[in-house]
Amino acid sequence: MENLRTDVVVVGLGAFGSAALWRLAARGINVIGIERQAIAHPFGSSHGSTRLFRVACMEHPGLTPIARKSLALWTELGERTGETYVRQTGSLNVGGPNSRPVKGARQAAAEAGAPTTDLTHDELHERFPQYELDPGDVAVWDPGAGICYAEPTVRAHVAEAEHLGATVYPNTMVTAIDLGPNEVTVRTPTVDIIADQVVVATGAWLSKLVPGVPLSPRRTPLFWFQPKDPASNAFRLGNFPSFIWEFGDGRGLWGHGSDEDFLVKVGLDGAERDRGVDPDELDRYIHPRKDITELSHAISRAFPDLDPEPVKLMPCMVTDSPDGQFLVGRYDERLVIAGGDSGHGFKHCAGIGELLAQLTTKETPYTDVSFVNPLRF
Ligand SMILES: Cc1cc2nc3c(=O)[nH]c(=O)nc-3n(C[C@H](O)[C@H](O)[C@H](O)COP(=O)(O)OP(=O)(O)OC[C@H]3O[C@@H](n4cnc5c(N)ncnc54)[C@H](O)[C@@H]3O)c2cc1C
Known part of the structure; x- marks a missing residue:
């Protein structure tokens, strides 16, 4: 079995994970993204052409700054790629x-x-x-x-991350995550990756890799x-x-x-x-x-x-949390998670990617994240 070493591994490159990969790569961090399927595939929650984009979010006032951050990041990305991610x-x-x-x-x-x-x-x-x-x-x-555009946005996040130096393994399933005192080992059938931190954003599969997370x-x-x-x-x-x-x-x-x-x-x-x-x-x-x-x-x-x-x-899937709010934050000294989209996550994904990058690197988050703290249950 081959062993690789990196700073951060992002597991799952749907809406949340692809954005985290991009925002980590934008900081010059050595980051590897692993996706079980092809990029922007139809088996998770982020496929199809569009999603609703809202700013006055009925689910929680704390989501407004996150939607605004997504808009700002997508506008900046669109200026570089010539694409439109929000109308x-x-x-x-x-x-x-x-x-x-x-x-x-x-x-x-x-x-x-x-x-x-x-x-x-x-x-x-x-x-x-x-x-x-x-x-x-x-x-x-x-x-x-x-409205925002689903599959093109996931593709753009991953392409931009690769452009900024990230390594991406599509069609590769993470089989286990072993958290140790000094490092984390992310296991796949072909390679084990040793890192300082792991971000797990596997959508409907989150509780399969992170047992105990209360998602449905x-x-x-x-x-x-x-x-x-x-x-x-x-x-x-x-x-x-x-x-x-x-x-x-x-x-x-x-x-x-x-x-x-x-x-x-x-x-x-x-x-x-x-x-x-x-x-x-x-x-x-x-x-x-x-x-x-x-x-x-x-x-x-x-x-x-x-x-x-x-x-x-x-067909598609929503992953509900007990209070209809996301689970975004630190779960362990070496593990940051994002999931529980509860059917309203796409519009926030770039803003959540930025939060995941900030939480992973222990920067101060740009907005209050206590209402999405994954340890709140
Ligand atoms: C019908 C419907 C309508 C929606 N409408 C809206 C809307 O209007 N506005 C809005 O903002 N949001 C909407 N949403 C919600 C939005 O689509 C989700 O919040 C978002 O797509 C969730 O992304 P995710 O990254 O959590 O999950 P996903 O996109 O599913 O990403 C998880 C990824 O992890 C990968 N993975 C899983 N296990 C492993 C493993 N072991 N190893 C490697 N990779 C793995 C999966 O293959 C997948 O690609 C809607 C959702 C649905 C279903």
Whole structure:
């Protein structure tokens, strides 16, 4: 067995790990990234074309600085690569005045200084007639929000890290991590890597490499739809920006329109099924009755001009933490982890990559990370 030595190993190069690799390489640190699959593969949580980007994050006001850091880093990277990683077309948080999207966005606005605008029911209806609103529905407009691009971003993080000197091993599975007093050994079938620190960001597989981490992967397919009238512009991104909408029963829809391929992405929130899955045994088939009926029904009710039959779908996974918040931080003297994306991590991944680099090198983090401390449970 060959042995290698480096400063830091990053295990798992999805959204979080690829960003950590980039931000560590940007500091001139000797870093090796290991990914079990190809880069930007469809078997984890970071595939498909887009994700919602929000600044007034309903999940926690502490996320606003992390989203802003992602935006700043991606803007800087885009200036170098000529690519766009975020499109800021704004987004709507819709629901009753006490719904989670509306209350949460207002709280982020108040506590984190994210600029937002309240829309009354009538203003919302006038500006966005695609929505079949309930009488009490209002909205909070988040102007800095929009969409971010998933697979191209993961590829760009890894390419930039390699450009800055990182070594990348795709298609290589880490089989064990042995933490010692003076070093950590990261084992693969072909090579053992000895390092000062390891960052583990293996998504739905995190608790397989770091036992005891309280995470629960959930099967969550991605769906795309088309307008009933193919000539309609009502669901182009500019007219149908990203949204999160909570209904009176606590369920809800999220999604966004599109300019590039005319596919409208919509997903259903609040499903109780398919929790606690084994990511190695994920059911990758789509079952029309189980997967589509409820979503199609919600779409027919909410957006009558959208054809409720999906035109494209893909299996995917969310990894839930007990409080719906990420686990990002130091877990051991030689181990930093990032996971528990809870379905809202992509927009934060570059900002989390920067935090992972800061925590690994024991710099002071650019923002408060106590709410994502992995030892909080
Ligand atoms: C349907 C859906 C919609 C979503 N919508 C949004 C949204 O609108 N906005 C948003 O911000 N977020 C959204 N998310 C969440 C976002 O996609 C995730 O937060 C993010 O992709 C999580 O990235 P990750 O790095 O934790 O996991 P992953 O991308 O899965 O990365 C983990 C990597 O580790 C690798 N790995 C695992 N085990 C090993 C091993 N032993 N050795 C080596 N490598 C290993 C895996 O192959 C994988 O590549 C959504 C998620 C889903 C499923």
